[in-house]
Amino acid sequence: MTVKETKKGKTSKAESSSDDDVTLSRKTKKETKKPAPKKEDAKVKKEKEPEEDTMIKWWEEGTQHPGGQHWLTLEHNGVLFPPEYVPHGLPCHYKMEDGKLKEIKMEPDEEEVCTMFAVMREQTRPPSDYYINPIFRKNFFMDWLQILNSNPERNMKRFGSKQHPIRSLEKVNFDRIWEWHLEQKEIKKALTKEQKLQIKKEKDEAEQLYKYCIWDGKKQPVGNFRIEPPGLFRGRGKHPLMGKLKRRVKPEDITINIGPGAKVPEAPAGHKWKEVRTDNMVTWLANWTENVNGQGKYVMLAASSMVKGKSDHKKFENARKLGQMIDSIREKYREGWKSPDVGIQQRSVAMYFIDFLALRCGHEKGEDEAETFGACSLKCEHINLEEERDHVVFDFLGKDSIRYYNKVKVESKVWELLRKFVKGKTPNSDLFDRLIPTHLNSYLKELMPGLSAKVFRTYNASWTLDKEFFDDPVSDSISLPEKLVYFNAANTKVAILCNHQKSVGKGFQKAMTVLEDRLKMLKNLYSRLEDVKELSKKHKNNWQAKVDEQWEKDEHEQQQAWLEQYGTEEEKTAYKEKRAGKKPSKPKTTTATTTTKSSSSKPKEPEKKKSDPKPKTKREKKQMESDSDSDIPLAKKKKASKSAKGDDSGSDVPKKKSKKTKLEKRKAFESSEEDEPMKKKSKK
DNA sequence: GAGATTGACTCAGAAAAGTGTTA
DNA sequence: TTAACACTTTTCTGAGTCAATCT
Structure with a gap:
């Protein structure tokens, strides 16, 4: 098989991003877009200008x-x-030995670095859980401390001591700066459309x-x-x-x-x-x-420039060349497995991994880098041969510390060799102790000029996509959205091959909870409607009254159960009063939508009486409904942080509130998401 | 029914983390 | 053999857009 023939000639943007299937999908989405609306027109126009200049057919020129x-x-x-730093002039607070909070005013250099950290408070979820990450905190504090103590004279003048009073990050309270940050965000958000356009x-x-x-x-x-x-x-x-x-x-x-x-x-x-x-x-x-x-x-x-285009073009030509030689190269590394030379055996098995599993080459890493691995740098502990024969379980961290976990069936000879390579070694030993990437790449160059380990990835990614299209060609008769689904399915195969993963977004867990709640609620509603159906069959003459009665009973039971578990005394009283003068509500399917919107399968909270203080804005109302540290809008977070201000612990690390909030009630009702490690999902 | 609000989604750009070559 | 350098690959992030929903 060869790399797709259409790659000859103009290299499309999609292709030009190598095995990057993401770019590939983006391209398709762009191409499949409906006739562009006004704003799109402007965008296209804007982009056209440089495009005209780059539309030189460099691939046809011998320049x-x-x-x-x-x-x-x-x-x-x-x-x-970037613009110079503009100081906000706000202090932080420090918990002194006597337990009192001392206001610490800062010089611009101290404040700038302090602010970098202080505004990261909300980033307490994977993958950006830097604010609570001990390594992150330690490194930040060391560097900040260095600035705080960089000018002993200045410190002497301000604090009567050459050393800055701040000694521990845990005792620093950044609330004022955090609030300021939220205000800035609000101000930015509140700008008019015109102001935003002007900026x-x-x-x-x-x-x-x-x-x-x-x-x-x-x-x-x-x-x-x-x-x-x-x-x-x-x-x-x-x-x-x-x-x-x-x-x-x-x-x-x-x-x-x-x-x-x-x-x-x-x-x-x-x-x-x-x-x-x-x-x-x-x-x-x-x-x-x-x-x-x-x-x-x-x-x-x-990336859209001529020089990058040429570079990409060369890369895909290289991959195409590999496609023409792949059979003989595979034959060569298979022969290598039988070599009496362990070095050749290791090189040949590594090549097999690079080709068969699309692993990256894997260079040695320094001490000051995250420990990640590739084919050449695999450790014995990264493979497990304890499974059934010919099966290997790979488990290691690859580029960007993305976990590579894969149980695969390998060729018998490879399995035997792996067993030999790990024999007598400690888990932390190099699996391929006689192999370094430079040697591997030199050898690959001997097999084919321009060949290196990464060319296999480009080749195999292209081949996989090509195969998907070839095995199941897209029909002209299907709709555009169907074509998109078709393409994304093919693209997913490439993403899986290349182990492309993306951490789940901040809202993923919340969105899932909403969907699950909605499903639960709909199921519940469906079952109740089934009951109503039965009821109406049973009482043909006065079914309306019976249905009303049953519906009211159900609603009341659910409401009671909810109030019992989560309701406040006021809510209970309000409900009691309301019920005293309430007519039974009719089973309406629209109820489902309303309840769903409040993202809960649980019974509705008692409706506010007319005399109840009504929230002025939707935001305020929502705040009354739910108050989550993770998903609350900024304005709410501001309030939350204000309330946290009273906390004399000194630490600004978000803590559970002592008072049981609605959020906690809800969290008790739903499953907690904070303690659960965020799962990774496939990009597509 | 209109305007406001919200939240999901997309995309481009930023930047981290790789690879491969060369001195 | 190693470090430096140059360039590519890949993930993350924030802004913009749009549709659904609310007021």
Whole structure:
């Protein structure tokens, strides 16, 4: 089998993102969109401008520069810096030895870093549960503390001691800053449409200068021309450096790469670039070294640019070439299993994994990186041969600390070799102790020029998608949504092969609860309607009265049960009073919708009497109905945090409220979601 | 029935984390 | 063999959009 033939010629955006099936699906969605509405038109128009410039048929041109040079002329306007920090001037509070809360005013440098952390309070769920993550907290605090103690004289003046009074993160209360953050969000949210448009317009205008460059005389879109703003490093998985301060990048950190004779972009007033160079052997326009991992960051062209298109094109051509040779390559690694050389055996089994399971190559990782693995770096503990013969269970963390768990049937010889490789080794030993990625890639180059481990992934992802389309061709007669379903199904196969996963969103659990509740409620309603049906059959003459009576009885029983378990005294009284003068409600199917909306299968709360203080807004009303730390709207959270202010523990870590709130009642009713680890779901 | 509100969904861009080559 | 460098791959995040629902 070969990589899809249609890939010849213009590489579509979808294809150009390698084995990235996500991009592939996005492309389809775009293509299958209905005739664009007004706003879409504007969007299309907006995008058209650069597209015209990039619609050069570079794949038909032989514009390859000699000696691996990427360009001959290059002009650009440099990079866009994030705005300077604007201090809010709010203090934090610190629980002193005597238990009293001391207000700590901060200098802008201290406040900026403090605020980075303080505003993360709501991010207490996977995958962004940084705020409560001990590693994150420790790293943040170490870096913050360094700033707090960076100026002993300043501290002496302010606190009468060279050392800053803040010594422990657990004793710091960030409530004021958190409230300010919520207010800012509300203010932003409350902006009118016009104001929002104006802000966007101004932003676009400021960016215009940096969006394009002139590459060999052609206008090309630049990708990440914005310099990454300072923040706390959000390492994934168990990254040991998560929470560390990512410093503000200054012009003095940046190297500009520009064509000979081109106008060098001016550094911001009062600053200068680290270096200005002309290097056409690389494609980046600017670079700097990020302080947390010490890695280089590059400003490069956008994915839609000519140079990236060419690169993608080359990649898929490579995969296609592999498709033509795959049989002989597979034969070679199978022969390798029989080699007397353990090194060759290991290499051949690793190749089998890379090909058969689409595993990544797996380079060695440093101590300051999250422990993740790939084919070459697998440890003995990552495979389990205890299962039935020829079956292997893989269980390890791959790129981005995404778990790879797979029980597969492998070829007998592979199973035997694996048993041999693990024999006498500790669980933490390298499975392939005689193999390093460089050697593997060198060998692959011998088999086919341009072949490396990752080409297998591109090839197999393409092949899988191709096979899906080939085995079950899409019918012309099906509708557009059906075509989308068809495509997504094929795409899912690729996602599974490549172990592409996405953590569930914040609202997933809540949405599921709502759906489950709705289902429960509908089932309950259905069963009651069945009863009514029976009743009406039984009492043919006075069925209406009987049905009313039965319905009222059911409603009352359910209401009573709910009040008994969760209701307050006021609610019980209100219900009693209401019932005293109430007529039986009729069984109406619309009741279902109303109850559903309140996202509960439980009986409705007693209706508010006319004299009851009515919530003015929907938000207020909702707040009365439910009050969840995780899903409450911001305004409610603000109130929640205000109430938490009285907590003299000093710590700002969200805690369960002492008073039993409706949320807790509801949580008691539903299953708790906080303690349950968030499951990952397949991307599609 | 109109306007407001809400929440789900989509998408693009940001940025982290890989791979592979070279000195 | 290793580290640096350059580039790709992949996930996360926030803004915008739209439809359902509420007032």
